[in-house]
Amino acid sequence: MEILCGEKLCELFASCVNSKPLKRAERYRVGVDLGTANVVVAVLDEKGEPVAGKMQRAQVVRDGLVVDFVGARSIVARMIEELNEELETELTEGACAVPPGTGKADSKATMYVVESAGLEVLNIVDEPTAASKVLGISDGAVVDVGGGTTGISVLKEGRVVYTADEPTGGTHFTLVLAGHLNISFDEAEAMKLDGKNQKKLFPILKPTMEKVADIVKRHIRGFEVDTIYLVGGASTLHGLKEVVESITGVRAVVPGYPLFVTPLGVALSCP
Ligand SMILES: Nc1ncnc2c1ncn2[C@@H]1O[C@H](COP(=O)(O)OP(=O)(O)OP(=O)(O)O)[C@@H](O)[C@H]1O
Ligand SMILES: [Mg+2]
Structure with missing residues (x-):
């Protein structure tokens, strides 16, 4: 199985972000990146190929830490809802990210945002390691x-x-x-x-x-x-x-x- 890497992966994702999904899959791998400037949800298929994505400017996080829980939750929940509709599925699991060195309590805040938006968090990674x-x-x-x-x-x-x-x-x-x-x-x-x-x-x-x-x-x-x-x-x-x-x-x-x-x-x- 060839795994798409680097630029090709990003190029494909760029073509479907806030646009129509590229395909459907049996199982999806979902990533939620709550950033200081942007909230991004990326959906890949089981092989790691981009399927769909949402991106929105938002000020719900400061220096990598959630400062507006309700706002963050509602943005992620709406993105997941839209993705569910577009993919005719129910996304139930995903991963999220925090800056390196984030303490347990702050990592949990990020996790709770994602979980309250309807996704069970299977993994919390640090951002540059994810990159x-x-x-x-x-x-x-x-x-x-x-x-x-x-x-x-x-x-x-x-x-x-x-x-x-x-x-x-x-x-x-x-x-x-x-x-x-x-x-x-x-x-x-x-x-x-x-x-x-x-x-x-x-x-x-x-x-x-x-x-x-x-x-x-x-x-x-x-x-x-x-x-x-x-x-x-x-x-x-x-x-x-x-x-x-x-x-x-x-x-x-x-x-x-x-x-x-x-x-x-x-x-x-x-x-
Ligand atoms: N073409 C560009 N040239 C310069 N700056 C840019 C460009 N595009 C985006 N930015 C800047 O990048 C920042 C957003 O980047 P990114 O989405 O990676 O941050 P984030 O993940 O939300 O934040 P963080 O990881 O620090 O929590 C913003 O400050 C924006 O102004
Ligand atoms: Mg970031």
């Missing part, structure tokens, strides 16, 4: 620059040997921009997301990129890392890859569709 499953790598560092945090996971011969998470991510870039240009958060976010602007915003955002790069450098110290895989929504920001390379001295790679790598990894973590 590494999609990248199909056995060595290197996976760095998930999400909305609220930067998560790092170091892999050695297929095993995760170290994980860490620190609160700097896409939201911080937006806040810096809003402060610098004296505009609202939403205006700054729209400006940042427009690819045409990113080159000229680089000087304003560079210090925050250096902060992300310093975090990575600090956490991979002591490990032999020859490639850093940058995933998460903020990883495509113009110049970030180069800043990470210059500060860490390690080659960095940004895969296609970095926004979907972690959510798909969460679904693949569903047994």
Whole structure:
């Protein structure tokens, strides 16, 4: 059985997110990624191929931890309901993710959101480790620059040997921009997301990129890392890859569709 890996998996998922399901299956593997910026539900078939997905911007989680339980529950419940209708099935099980180092109580809050939305949680994984499953790598560092945090996971011969998470991510870039240009958060976010602007915003955002790069450098110290895989929504920001390379001295790679790598990894973590 050929297992789809990396970019192809993400490309297929991108084609069905918030759109029509690609196919039906006997059994589904469901991943729920409750992020600071986005809630994503990914549905795969038993072979790990994308079937359907939902994604919505939401502010129900801060720095990886649930701050609006009711809001989070209702978003996930609606997504599951819609998926059930579209797939003419009843999804009953899934996996979810938390940032590395999340304590038991906070992991439980994430689990309760998913369970109260109707899915029994079969596995809770950490985000960059989930991402590494999609990248199909056995060595290197996976760095998930999400909305609220930067998560790092170091892999050695297929095993995760170290994980860490620190609160700097896409939201911080937006806040810096809003402060610098004296505009609202939403205006700054729209400006940042427009690819045409990113080159000229680089000087304003560079210090925050250096902060992300310093975090990575600090956490991979002591490990032999020859490639850093940058995933998460903020990883495509113009110049970030180069800043990470210059500060860490390690080659960095940004895969296609970095926004979907972690959510798909969460679904693949569903047994
Ligand atoms: N093309 C882009 N260029 C720059 N930033 C982007 C782009 N697309 C998304 N982002 C940023 O990525 C962030 C969202 O990424 P992602 O969905 O990976 O985060 P999350 O999983 O919700 O957050 P976290 O993992 O930190 O809890 C937002 O801050 C958004 O502004
Ligand atoms: Mg995330």
